[in-house]
Amino acid sequence: MSKLTKQEIVDSVPQKGFFGHPKGLFTLFFTEFWERFSYYGMRAILVFYMYYEVTKGGLGLSQPLALSIMSIYGSLVYMSGIIGGWLADRIFGTSKAVFYGGILIMLGHIALAIPGSLTLFFVSMVLIVLGTGLLKPNVSSLVGDIYAKKDNRRDSGFSIFYMGINMGGFLAPLIxxxxxxxxxxHLGFGIAAVGMFLGLVLFNLTKKKNLGLAGLQPANPLNPEEKKKVYTRLGIGAFVVIVLMSVLIPLGWLTFESFILIVGILGFLIPTSYFIVMYKSSKTNDEERSRIIAYIPLFLASVMFWAIAEQGSTILALYADTRTNLNFLGIQISPAFFQSFNPLFIILLAPIFAWLWVKLGNRQPSIPRKFSLGLLFAGLSFIVILVPGYFSGTDALVSPLWLVLSIFILVLGELCLSPVGLSATTKLAPAAFSAQTMSLWFLSNAAAQALNAQIVKLYSAETEMLYFGIIGGAAIGLSLILFAVSPIISRFMKGVH
Known part of the structure; x- marks a missing residue:
């Protein structure tokens, strides 16, 4: 089969059928809805599962270690997207990557649902990390594939898709x-597994009719000789890793702490290497190289944003459990309950932002300026959460409304940055690295959480105000710098708006 053109793929997808958008958006919307339901459901209780005592059904780890592992887990989940993007681009296409990834995620949640030990916990980590790496970047890349390059519905479509993500994220902590x-x-983790199973069923039943030719071919396929070399290297690499782990762990050289440090370094080393490879590739033309340069400051802004946003499942989860008055108006609130507010606000506000970008048309802020607004709101969300500690002290329980307000402000920033970043990535990506550039976008989250694995250790009741103040202030400062240099970045984007 000859290589399909972008237009041939778009023509194979029914262009109307889901709120004025391509019909394939229905399939991708609900596939990602169920995947995020399973992931955010697991994430809502995972940190508590780690640090709660064994007598309460937990693993009994220390709070600082549980927070670091949670951050590293998140970092690895997004870091593995590079592998998933590469496999999709070079071997089996984005559609198969989504399906295989969903199977691994489901198996990972099943492993968590089995009462056991740390061993099963780590088995589940490996499965979910690899599965999310295959599914997450490639389902987003498929969204870009169903729109023509200059289709004005693209940003709005990504906002609707983003709403599907957050509908799953909203229901998951509640259930x-x-x-x-x-x-x-373990019963909770079992429900997460069922969610992923439903997503797989829906994807398989509707993909042929709704997605047409999208995702069927790898963008830059390996020839048979190259495939043979890759499989050989993968086999050797897996063998070396297993041997090293079997030697280093018993000797005490590979510990939780050293592993966290290694992942932290990789969180920044891998995206740096990827930028260099893409920029120097013979398959990247001069216009695409200019867009890669423009993408770098957007990537760094995204790292700063997610370093704050992803603390919702670590520091703010601990804050909800230990610093918040969970008896509100006579109702006893679960600490996991607060993790539903972020997606709830996105569900309510995403249609407004999607309408706003379409309404403004060519008058809307440039992509870099939307990113600067995202950083500004993220910084303000951390400034807000230090206020109750300033007035009441850090040893008194605070009203849950402070936590809700902080989350609301963060969501304003997220809607300026995250769906826009997904859309910008599909526009700025070099043609030969389409799925891998989407993986690179998710690496900004991996780098953020690798950074968090180190800084969450600095949080305590004594350092609470300093912690929120320094991180929030840094985000606000970076937002002002990005706003100032936005015209320069826009010039490097070569016509992408």
Whole structure:
């Protein structure tokens, strides 16, 4: 089969059928809805599962270690997207990557649902990390594939898709969180597994009719000789890793702490290497190289944003559990409950932002300026959360409304940055690295959480105000710098708006 052109792929997809958008958006919307339901459901209770005592059904790890592992887990989940993007681009295409990834995620949640030990916990980590790496960047890349390059619906389509992500994220803590915290952690993880199964069924039943030719071919396929070399190297690499782990762990050289440090370094080393490879590739033309240069400051802004946003499942989860008055208006609130507010606000506000970008048309802020607004709101969300500590002290329980307000402000920033970043990535990506550039976008989240694995250790009741103040202030400062240099970045984007 000859290589399909972008237009041939777009023509094979029914262009109307889901709120004025291509019909394939329905398939991708609900596939990602169920994947995010399973992931955010698991994430809503995972940190509590790690640091709660064994007598309460947890693993009994220390709080600082649980927070660091949670950050590293998130970092590895997004870091593995590079592998998933590469496999999609070079071997089996984005559609198969989504399906295979969903199977691994489901198996990972099943492993968590089995009462056991740290061993099963780490088995589940490996499965979910690899599965999300295959599914997450490639389902987003498929969204870009169903629109023509200059289709004005693209940003709006990504906002709708982003709403699907957050519908799953909203329901998951309410259902999985409630069951996991009130009854049994493992039962909660089992519900997450069922969610991923439903997503796989829906994807398989609707992809042929709704997605047409999208995702069927790898963008830059390996020839048979190259495939043979890759499989050989992968086999050797896996063998070396297993041997090293079997030697280093018993000797005490590979510990939680050293592993966290290694992942932290890789979180920044891998994206740096990828930028260099893409820039120097013979398959990247001069216009695409200019766009890669423009993408770098956007990537760094995204790292700063997610370094704050991803603390919702670590520092703010701990804050909800230990610093917040969970008895509100006579109702006992679960600490996992607060993780539903972020997606709830996105569900409510995403249609407004999608309408706003379409309404403004060519008058809307440039992509870099949208990013600067995202950083500004992220910084303000951390400034807000230090206020109750300033007035009441850090040893008194605070109203849950402070946490809700902080999350609301963060969501304003997220809607300026995250769906826009997904859309910008599909526009700025070199043609030969389309899926891998989407993986690079998710690496900004990996780098952010690798950074968080180190800084979350600095949080305590004594350092609370300093912690929120320094991080929030740094984000606000970077937002002002990005706003000032936005015209320069826009010139390097070569016509992408």
């Amino acid at each position: 999985v969180g409630e069951v996991g915290m009130k009854y049994n952690f």
